[in-house]
Amino acid sequence: MNVNRRNLFRIAGAAGAATLASRALSSATTRGAARNAVGVLVDTTRCVGCRGCEAACSEANRLASPEKPGDEAVFAARRRTGPTSFTVVNKSTAKSPSGEDRYAKTQCMHCVTPACASGCVVKALEKTASGPVVYHEDRCLGCRYCMIACPFGVPKYEYTKAAPLVRKCTFCAARQEKGLPPACTDACPSGALTFGKRADLLEEAKTRIYQNPSRYVHEIYGEDEAGGTSWLYISDVPFASLALPTEVARQSYPEMADGALSAVPFVVTLWPPLLMGLYTFSKRRDDVAGRENGRKEEGHE
Numbered sequence: 001m002n003v004n005r006r007n008l009f010r011i012a013g014a015a016g017a018a019t020l021a022s023r024a025l026s027s028a029t030t031r032g033a034a035r036n037a038v039g040v041l042v043d044t045t046r047c048v049g050c051r052g053c054e055a056a057c058s059e060a061n062r063l064a065s066p067e068k069p070g071d072e073a074v075f076a077a078r079r080r081t082g083p084t085s086f087t088v089v090n091k092s093t094a095k096s097p098s099g100e101d102r103y104a105k106t107q108c109m110h111c112v113t114p115a116c117a118s119g120c121v122v123k124a125l126e127k128t129a130s131g132p133v134v135y136h137e138d139r140c141l142g143c144r145y146c147m148i149a150c151p152f153g154v155p156k157y158e159y160t161k162a163a164p165l166v167r168k169c170t171f172c173a174a175r176q177e178k179g180l181p182p183a184c185t186d187a188c189p190s191g192a193l194t195f196g197k198r199a200d201l202l203e204e205a206k207t208r209i210y211q212n213p214s215r216y217v218h219e220i221y222g223e224d225e226a227g228g229t230s231w232l233y234i235s236d237v238p239f240a241s242l243a244l245p246t247e248v249a250r251q252s253y254p255e256m257a258d259g260a261l262s263a264v265p266f267v268v269t270l271w272p273p274l275l276m277g278l279y280t281f282s283k284r285r286d287d288v289a290g291r292e293n294g295r296k297e298e299g300h301e
Contacts, residue, residue, distance in 0.1 A: 044233060
């Protein structure tokens, strides 16, 4: 093949286009799989704050037992998930329109296109087709990029251990593989947690809001946050009062980075031939100038 300047540009353009097409195909595949992926609908108007989900999570994941379920003292401060607590229930700072207390559990949101998995250079975190974002401890380098990438601040590092791991809710992936629902949803006594296909849960959430317009906030938390999450929330109090981050972007974080990352193939493929071209041009110009100077010197002699 005659690799002239025109062919170099064609090759570079084709390489860049192929990379972009691959990214687009990957994103489309992920979005398509999300329609059939599982999720959980959290109806905070039904949560009674019993924290049975915390106890069930601890037992299923062999974690330390949480504080006494039902102890109001634990609601005095906002609680966050950690290496020994994959889910926590917080009390809302706002009461319902009828004056009732509201509660909501938080855990890994298992995003449709998770930023943590996108930021992991060794694929220690991986989004499965069924829904859960799983962690492969044998691959983890301990770089903690996932902790920086997660817009919900979920992954936590075991700083106190000699061989630390990144820890977070697993969405009971092992239980799901056996045909069982997540432990927290199985233990909920009030019907606040509904497990099923994400697409079906979205329809259920919209139906509840439509049929009870004066009861719910007209929004589904998790439908669009971070590009969509497997955990969805409906409520009659502001989501911010339930310790749910409201500053999270609506677009998928990996997709937002695609604009910058897609420039890499063009830079990588075009920069070397461009530099080579400049070098060749400069060298040729110097050679011509050298021959001209040589002729002038011969003329003077």
